[in-house]
Amino acid sequence: MEASYTTETRIYKELHDELGNDIFYAMIYAEIQDLQNPIKKETLLDNLDKIYVRTRNFSKVNSRIETGEQFEQNLKQMLNYTTEVIIKKGNPIDWSKVEAEKR
Structure with missing residues (x-):
């Protein structure tokens, strides 16, 4: 409560x-x-x-946060509206290999 x-x-x-x-x-x-x-x-x-x-x-x-196949697209959309993310020397993340609980 x-x-x-x-x-x-x-x-x-x-x-x-x-x-x-x-x-x-x-x-x-x-x-x-x-x-x-x-x-x-x-x-x-x-x-x-x-x-x-x-x-x-x-x-x-x-x-609810979608952690299925559309996770990467939904994450990018959420971040696009609220946050500016700068990644230096980052490698692409294969979200299909990341457990749903960690997403």
């Missing part, structure tokens, strides 16, 4: 404090800016796109 409460609290905080604030600021921006100006309109659309991507990926972050 404690783990569930902690997870739910974290999710609520992220939704309310972070995503909610982003939406609020996008709404304020839309109200006070001249959206006939192509640059300002594009800024708003970029902000909305970022909010949309974060919303779509929210369920991925909080769902």
Whole structure:
């Protein structure tokens, strides 16, 4: 129960404090800016796109991690949205040889 409460609290905080604030600021921006100006309109659309991507990926972050055949593709997709990874002198990993528990 404690783990569930902690997870739910974290999710609520992220939704309310972070995503909610982003939406609020996008709404304020839309109200006070001249959206006939192509640059300002594009800024708003970029902000909305970022909010949309974060919303779509929210369920991925909080769902079961796929460790089957699509693991490598799913891992790259998850990292692409949230993390920048730099690998130096790394050899490609054959994920099919890595046990699912270690993935």
